[in-house]
Amino acid sequence: MATTRAVKASRKFTESGWDVAVSWEVIGDRPASDGPTEVTMKLSPDATDAQRRKGWTTGVARRIERRIAMLALPEGVQRISERNVRQMLQDGVAKMPASPKDDPDTYYAALLDLLQKLESAGLHVRPIDLLAEVMGVPVGTVKSRIYSAKLHRNALTHEEA
Structure with missing residues (x-):
């Protein structure tokens, strides 16, 4: 590699x-x-x-x-932008099941993956706020779903052990 x-x-x-x-x-x-x-x-x-x-x-x-x-970055280097991250989010949300009730494993894994990508992008906006905006749900709903996703992930991890 x-x-x-x-x-x-x-x-x-x-x-x-x-x-x-x-x-x-x-x-x-x-x-x-x-x-x-x-x-x-x-x-x-x-x-x-x-x-x-x-x-x-x-x-x-x-x-x-x-x-x-x-400042312009040197030739060939692209700045991480909120627009690029927003597009990545929109693409990711479009691939997710409509609700965690439809397919909890896929939904929660995708949600945590999007959150991790957002946090590593280093934007000057709160990841949960941007997720809520793109998903079209209140911030509280996103927080609740992230909490549920973490619980779901932990439950899967304990089942595999």
């Missing part, structure tokens, strides 16, 4: 008198997380006297944060 090696992708820019280097860990053609894995900043040699006096401020931090969010 081939292992996928992580590599670093980087971008550099200057903002408000600060030189910024941003790096992402990339596995295959996707970043390992939604945000950078490393950001380094140092006062630019070209910084003005006013920028040198002010130093690092929350205003500088906000401007740099906005620039990082808008």
Whole structure:
């Protein structure tokens, strides 16, 4: 079995008198997380006297944060996006039985699999909220079904032992 090696992708820019280097860990053609894995900043040699006096401020931090969010990743690397995850969720939900009553083993296994994929995507949205939205049910229903899925999985595990 081939292992996928992580590599670093980087971008550099200057903002408000600060030189910024941003790096992402990339596995295959996707970043390992939604945000950078490393950001380094140092006062630019070209910084003005006013920028040198002010130093690092929350205003500088906000401007740099906005620039990082808008940075294009290097050629061939795709950002994990909520839209991609939402499509994956919609596809997964479409393949699930309509209800846990129809086929509990398949339904609960698929639900836990979708939850695990959502949690590992590292989005800035709560996985249960997104699941509820895509499934078209209240958040409380999703929580209840996840709880039932975990109980069901544990019961199956104990039966096999």
